[in-house]
Amino acid sequence: MDPAKEVVSEPGARTAREFTRRAHALAKLHAVLAVGALAGEVLLLVRGRVLVTLAQRSNVETLTLAFFAVFFAYVGFLGARGVPGALRVLRYALLARTRGRDHAERAKHEALGPPRGESPLAALSVLVEREDAPGRPFELAVEDAAGSMGRLHVDGARVQHAPHRRDGSNNLIAYLAHQVQDVAGRRQGRVVDVVEWGTLDDESTHQFLALAEFGRNLGVALGKEGLWPRVTLTAEDCAELERRLAAICPALRDEGFLPHWEYEAEHKLPIVPEPLGLASLGRSERRADPLPSLTALALVVATATSILAALVLYPPWVPGK
Structure with a gap:
């Protein structure tokens, strides 16, 4: 298990409980970002004069406050996109407590709408x-x-989610890869992982799938089935996979109400620190899950808002005019 990959690209994709916890965490993070950014903007608006005075008298660039204003506005926009979905997730969670889980799931299913x-x-x-x-x-x-x-349509190395409600889910495909690894891959000595994502780089994805198809066809022509690595599923394996997929359907419905963030990730570790930055170590991931990114962003917003609030409540001593 690669810890960096687990944190950056596929958190919560191994078990149904983790998948559910991840979907609920995303809903909460969108609300936290929106509320935190709004609090920061209100603080700048209401106590802006005090903050500008502190900046001017302490030799701090006043444009720093303008940066915070733009930063909070941008983060607030990102969080606001998911607030309606987060409220709907909360609504159906309350409905499950009052009317029962089955009734809430059916209502949620209908509310998602067609694909x-x-x-x-x-x-x-x-x-x-x-x-x-x-x-x-x-x-x-x-x-x-x-x-x-x-x-989930599986054709060799190709996996495609054909949704019946709302949008499809890349997280579902990542979850399937882990389940195939757990159910059959480990038993057959194979590592099952997603290596290309169509939503991020469709050209590379189709190139890899064409190569995999060529390898399979060549193996058939030569009578060598092991020419391309494969995992074979029994009927019992398929039944177990469908059981595990059914377990995350409630979380998939919650996820369907939220915005979809699909990006690559690149993280660097400078060997020689800035401002020189002569050398650094870098690593990239094909797909970055939004959970760690939004979590880090929420921590930054909370820290920035706390610092501004502390400066207003407990202003430091600065020289007078």
Whole structure:
């Protein structure tokens, strides 16, 4: 297990409980960002004169306050996009307590609406096939008693989520990769992971899938099935995967109300610190999960707001005019 990959690109993708906790954490983070940014803007507006006076008398650049104003406005916009969804998640959580979980899930399912946009596509590091249908595509249902959240279409290394409600989910594909690894990959000595994401780089994804398909076809032509690494699923494995997929349907519905953030990530460790910055170590991830990014952003907003509030409540001594 790579700790950096777990934190940056795929937190909460291993178990149903982690997946649910991650979806709820995203809803809370959007609300926290919006409220924190609003508090910072109000503080600058109401006590701006005091802060400007402190800046001018302490040899601090006054434009720093303008930076905070723009920063809070930008972060507030990001958080505000998810506030309606977070409120809906809270509403259905309360509905589950008063009317029962089944009723809340059915109401949530209907509120999501029909699918829209393109289906998420990803490429796996191995070919995934059914034991009773080698070389042929198959599907895994993603549904529970409240309704279907779509199907996962698996064709060798190609995995695509065809949603029945709202948008598809890349997090669902990452979750599937971990479950295939847990159910069959470890038993067969294979590592199952997502290596390309269609929403981030469709050209590289299609190139890799074409190469994987070529490898599979070449293996069939030469009579060598092991030419490209593969994981074979039995009927029992597929049934277990569908059971695990059904367990995260409530979290998928909550996630459907929230904005989708799909970006690559690059983090660097400077060897020679700024302002020189002559050398640094860098690492990039194909996909950055929004949970750690929004968590870090929320901490920055909380710290900035706390510092401004402390300066207003307990102003430092500065020379007079």
